[in-house]
Amino acid sequence: MLSRSARSGEISSQRGPRVREHASTDPVAARAAERVLPRATLAEVGRAAATCRACDLWKAATQTVFGEGSTKAQIMLVGEQPGDQEDRMGRPFVGPAGKLLDQALAEAEIERSKVYVTNVVKHFKWAPAERGKRRIHKKPRYSEIQACRPWLDEELERVKPEVLVCLGASAAQALLGKDFRVSRQRGQLIHSPLAPHVIATVHPSSILRAQDDESRHSQLEAFIQDLRQVARVLKHSVH
Ligand code: URA
Numbered sequence: 001m002l003s004r005s006a007r008s009g010e011i012s013s014q015r016g017p018r019v020r021e022h023a024s025t026d027p028v029a030a031r032a033a034e035r036v037l038p039r040a041t042l043a044e045v046g047r048a049a050a051t052c053r054a055c056d057l058w059k060a061a062t063q064t065v066f067g068e069g070s071t072k073a074q075i076m077l078v079g080e081q082p083g084d085q086e087d088r089m090g091r092p093f094v095g096p097a098g099k100l101l102d103q104a105l106a107e108a109e110i111e112r113s114k115v116y117v118t119n120v121v122k123h124f125k126w127a128p129a130e131r132g133k134r135r136i137h138k139k140p141r142y143s144e145i146q147a148c149r150p151w152l153d154e155e156l157e158r159v160k161p162e163v164l165v166c167l168g169a170s171a172a173q174a175l176l177g178k179d180f181r182v183s184r185q186r187g188q189l190i191h192s193p194l195a196p197h198v199i200a201t202v203h204p205s206s207i208l209r210a211q212d213d214e215s216r217h218s219q220l221e222a223f224i225q226d227l228r229q230v231a232r233v234l235k236h237s238v239h
Pocket residue numbers: 079080081082083086091092093094095097098119203205
């Protein structure tokens with residue numbers, strides 16, 4: 001039986017905690033969700049994340065949206081944060097961006113069963129629209145990304161993907177460094193201790209925001225090309 005203390009984020013068992021330091025050295029993360037039981041399953045980690053209070057984003061969100069997919073998945077896709085529909089449904093990439101992602105994965109001949117999807121931040125950050133009831137997405141702060149990082153580390157450790165794919169600048173900069181530029185380095189293999197192969201590409205939401213159909217079509221094609229590169233890397237991987 002696992003439990004997580006709300007502030008320290010520490011998971012303990014009735015047999016006593018067996019703790020492990022996280023990769024993140026950020027003090028916010030250190031205060032938040034520093035230690036978990038090494039043998040906790042992904043589902044147990046997900047249940048612990050459901051009560052996370054490491055930053056304030058939980059207050060306005062409906063629920064924690066943990067990652068989804070098999071621990072045997074060879075590809076891990078990491079986005080920024082859940083959107084409005086993900087927040088309501090409690091599942092990542094089920095809204096418009098997720099539908100576009102599904103379409104692009106199918107075009108790139110990547111089976112969903114090979115993919116684990118998650119986000120660097122696991123609560124929806126939003127502000128009310130000036131008029132109406134819409135909830136407008138707000139970019140997470142560095143401190144919020146850091147506070148959430150231990151959950152991603154736990155997911156990485158359990159899934160151990162062959163190929164890690166950062167979707168968009170927030171994920172890429174959180175995982176590959178603040179100087180990373182998706183515009184310059186998309187589709188390239190990046191050396192990183194996080195996985196044998198690491199690639200960044202655009203976020204599907206950016207394609208949905210394209211000015212017109214022609215630009216949306218070309219951006220989608222480029223996104224599919226990046227995912228085809230992911231499929232090729234996986235096919236030739238010797239790990
Ligand atoms: N955008 C993301 O980055 N993640 C989701 O889960 C949905 C939209």
